[in-house]
Amino acid sequence: MAIATSRLAAAVLAVISTASLAACGGSSDSSGGDGAGGSVSVMFPFPDSIIWTGYEVARSSIYPELGLEPKTVAGDGNSSTIQQLAAGKVPFAVSGAAELIEAAAQGRDLVGIANLNADLFSIRAVAGSNVTSVEDLKGKNLGVPSMSDGVIPLVKAALAAAGLTPNEDVSLVVVGDAGPAVAQALESGKIDALAGAIPDVAAMAASGVELTPILSDEFTGIPSNEIVVTRETLEDPEALEQAIDFAAGWFAGVLAAQSDPTGSLAGICKLVPSNCEDMSTATSLFDAAVGIQAGPAAAAGEHDLAKFETVRDTILGESLTDADSVDLSKVFTNDYVSQIKEAMAKGSAS
Structure with missing residues (x-):
């Protein structure tokens, strides 16, 4: 990888x-x-x-x-x-x-x-939402830029540590590069969290969406x-x-x-x-x-x-x-x- x-x-x-x-x-x-x-x-x-x-x-x-x-x-x-x-x-x-x-x-x-x-790569949810940990993603949708993106190994490791299986317990939804469309997907609930790099976080901030990290201490830093x-x-x-x-x-x-x-x-x-x-x-x-x-x-x-x-x-x-x-x-x-x-x-x- x-x-x-x-x-x-x-x-x-x-x-x-x-x-x-x-x-x-x-x-x-x-x-x-x-x-x-x-x-x-x-x-x-x-x-x-x-x-x-x-x-x-x-x-x-x-x-x-x-x-x-x-x-x-x-x-x-x-x-x-x-x-x-x-x-x-x-x-x-x-x-x-x-x-x-x-x-x-x-x-x-x-x-x-x-x-x-x-923490160049992370998993984040909309600030103030009911998703505050990776465990909270069970039965929900996690947005990813692509299935070959650099964040995917982190996603798989974090989900496994939380006892979750991709596309069984958590649906991975390809959303492409962060921008207004991804911001709308987060705000509408189409996706419940976003995995990506720091520029993705910046793009969301520029679109008016504040994201907060939900990774455990093991995957922070x-x-x-x-x-x-x-x-x-x-x-x-x-x-x-x-x-x-x-x-x-x-x-x-x-x-x-x-x-x-x-x-x-x-x-x-x-x-x-x-x-x-x-x-x-x-x-x-x-x-x-x-x-x-x-x-x-x-x-x-x-x-x-x-x-x-x-x-x-x-x-x-x-x-x-x-x-x-x-x-x-x-x-x-x-x-x-x-x-x-x-x-x-x-x-x-x-």
Whole structure:
């Protein structure tokens, strides 16, 4: 199973399209400083967007303060970034935790040094409805973007944990990308809850529908994206410093976005103006993106291995061969958290 980041990119665009926005901007041409960090290419699963809030905020001032000039290289989803890393094409990249676990099971020597966000995928019901838990979905309809969407493994795992069987106890209804039609389906009761990614939540908010999570604690705080490095990067002091500074700048950017949301969103809009032609939609996506990055930023990307065990053993489940061979403590290291925190302090000081 691979988390479908290409669908996530489509979901971001769907949010934008709902308000007649253009597609996300292309690869960034950041104008960083000439510090020791220098210029470095970083592969992302998809191009610059409000969804990468920490990075976009950091581009304007924090990375220059750290002497780092990151250049976005847009990939085609998490699996493509893993492939490029494994081939040695880039020193580090933003990719998915699930894909990294799969890569480790296949013998690829890649390491996650910092968790960037959590709860990218979720199951939510309309706020104030009588559906407040997954168990409440028995005999009801759960909307999903498609049966191949990246949220489906989470849906199956959460339903199984609640003792429910898809399309027996709970009907899975394909509703496509979130937008006005999905909002109407929720409000009319055609579907009782919605499974999807954070851009779907933002689209519902832009349509006037407030959603609230109904997942149990076991499936809350599930890690999503990682800064993934090659073994060569870990063994190269300069490359490793760049990766650490990149993580630190991202997290400092998230914290800046929390403290000054208006100014931070305005700065992002200058970098990706196509995302901001409708400020109501842009604000919804910004708020949702900050929400999934705030916890990891405050923890400087520290890994909660119990949550990764949930990804490996429950969400990936039977689709992951040789799961027992994956030593999560080696794949997701906390060895660099203190260094990331030190760099965050440096990048925030101006």
